[in-house]
Amino acid sequence: MVSRHAAAERRIHIACAVIAVCAMALVLRPLSAAESSTAAEAPAISSASETFIVGNVTFALLHEFGHAIIRDFDVPLLGLEEESADTIAAVSLIRLDVQHPNAGFGEMLGVTALAQAYVWKAGLEREGAQVALWAQHGLSAQRYARLLCLLYGSDAKRFGWVAEAAEMQEIRAESCEDEWNIAERGSLWVRDTYGIPPSQRSSRPAAEIGVKYAQPLDANETKLAKLIQGRQLLEKLGQQMQTTFAFPESLTLKLSHCRIPNAYWDDEYREVVLCYELMEALAKYSQQPEVTKVVERFRAGR
Numbered sequence: 001m002v003s004r005h006a007a008a009e010r011r012i013h014i015a016c017a018v019i020a021v022c023a024m025a026l027v028l029r030p031l032s033a034a035e036s037s038t039a040a041e042a043p044a045i046s047s048a049s050e051t052f053i054v055g056n057v058t059f060a061l062l063h064e065f066g067h068a069i070i071r072d073f074d075v076p077l078l079g080l081e082e083e084s085a086d087t088i089a090a091v092s093l094i095r096l097d098v099q100h101p102n103a104g105f106g107e108m109l110g111v112t113a114l115a116q117a118y119v120w121k122a123g124l125e126r127e128g129a130q131v132a133l134w135a136q137h138g139l140s141a142q143r144y145a146r147l148l149c150l151l152y153g154s155d156a157k158r159f160g161w162v163a164e165a166a167e168m169q170e171i172r173a174e175s176c177e178d179e180w181n182i183a184e185r186g187s188l189w190v191r192d193t194y195g196i197p198p199s200q201r202s203s204r205p206a207a208e209i210g211v212k213y214a215q216p217l218d219a220n221e222t223k224l225a226k227l228i229q230g231r232q233l234l235e236k237l238g239q240q241m242q243t244t245f246a247f248p249e250s251l252t253l254k255l256s257h258c259r260i261p262n263a264y265w266d267d268e269y270r271e272v273v274l275c276y277e278l279m280e281a282l283a284k285y286s287q288q289p290e291v292t293k294v295v296e297r298f299r300a301g302r
């Protein structure tokens, strides 16, 4: 999925869909007769499915913005870029959850971890063991554990049930507050070092962040595009990034067709790309009963 520095390809695609592995398996699986008719009719998306899709998409976009920030500002790192991008995305959602405790940002991180758990439990990394071993991302089980640890570590009282439900080992749970503090400190350092100071956010000119939508090709894509457009997810995220970081050049947030389920930062075209195929894969997985259970549990804890 990562084609950086390929000899015949100068464009740098940092491809890092949060659930790329499971997503691909789901999309490539032939549809059953029942699923085919369902897709043709494009039924309404349930509330839990919406939370799952929007949560995973938001995390993926924040993760890709993490890459854009790291690359554009040449941020020094002491670990893998992928893990640093995860840190930026997770800390963003948790801090938003603290500021707006009833807005569902904690759920967004929770359902992202759930998608990682699915990849792990379904054994989808087993077939591509080589890819998983040499991938720049941590294994899905590790990403799952880290995201939940950060969530629990940010507020053990509020998210104690998360550690319990996940059967988090005590020895890891004890370190989660430290992990959270380190992650938050690193993210805030990046923001304070490379971001626009709050006092200048309204006056300082910043490179524009535009939004583009490729035309949906069928009823299912239309439904998913509306889900994102209706919430103005790309517009709001772009605006937030534009006022927080003075990127050296303009960039675009784009909903596009990619032929594979993915999301990526394109260094040459300066695009954060969200693929329709990724949303389709997320929509399919969101039909699993555990998605509803997890979303309901998060909502009960608000």
Ligand SMILES: [Zn+2]
Pocket (backbone or CB within 6 Å): 014, 015, 016, 017, 063, 064, 067, 082, 085
């Ligand atoms: Zn990435």
